[in-house]
């Protein structure tokens with residue numbers, strides 16, 4: 001095949017099927033699957049080098065795409081892991097960046113465009129392949145997104161503070177409420193949310209969509225009042241493939257050697273939830289383990305900081321799992337950390353530096369401790 005490139009082909013299509021094979025055989029997202037991707041990636045690199053050696057790389061559009069993803073040992077379903085693929089292109093006129101919208105069948109229009117051939121008009125029931133908007137700097141044809149594929153902003157509660165609104169379901173006041181449904185809005189209207197990088201949204205959330213944090217983006221929350229006691233509630237996608245620990249949220253640096261920093265962090269570490277607390281000259285952890293096998297996929301985690309009793313309570317899937325008593329000095333230092341960050345550490349470096357991503361849904365911060373009654377309301381809301 002590398003010999004074929006020496007002959008300077010006008011058009012070359014190469015299918016590398018082994019990644020899919022490794023997924024079927026070993027499971028998608030497994031170590032073997034990723035090893036195969038690395039191997040195939042090397043082959044793609046050699047093809048690119050061959051184009052360079054043939055002296056035609058400057059006049060070549062190099063496109064790389066997968067036809068589908070996978071889950072467990074198969075694919076063909078509706079989950080994002082199966083449907084969503086990467087799409088990479090380099091060559092003359094390619095602008096870089098990420099297109100707002102593109103589907104796999106757009107490859108055909110991209111090829112026609114690159115070869116300087118006519119692209120048939122868009123027809124929803126006929127030829128519907130289009131050049132993704134903004135992909136080439138010399139193509140300004142508007143992209144038509146089919147009605148059926150427009151992702152609406154799904155609002156779970158109309159009138160947050162109305163008598164029937166989500167904000168009035170609980171006896172505790174809500175100080176932050178993010179449903180992560182294709183938007184980073186705080187439904188309570190009490191906090192400001194600033195996006196750093198890019199937070200991505202996917203359709204397979206708990207109720208509505210879900211947001212992806214880490215490597216590509218995180219958010220900083222302003223104006224969050226922790227008060228004396230408070231509770232976090234959130235859904236996390238417990239990915240068994242998650243390597244090492246991910247910093248879910250907090251205002252303290254989780255890096256080793258910086259234990260002197262004040263504030264707190266919530267970390268997901270393999271099969272455990274860890275709350276890190278620092279008071280400026282000392283630190284401590286409250287660790288609660290859970291079995292991901294029992295909760296394949298989404299896990300609800302609620303952590304209460306009870307100032308009156310100096311307790312940290314971790315609730316997993318609406319069951320109180322663990323209570324730790326910690327020194328008052330840690331409680332006093334809780335709000336003394338840095339900017340409150342969700343999706344990475346306070347420096348925005350812990351997850352992104354490790355190329356970690358994770359998905360989170362419905363982040364809610366309650367004032368005070370969740371009573372049994374509130375916990376039941378929450379459970380009922382999600383059942």
Ligand SMILES: [Zn+2]
Nearest residue numbers: 020021024075
């Ligand atoms: Zn397959």
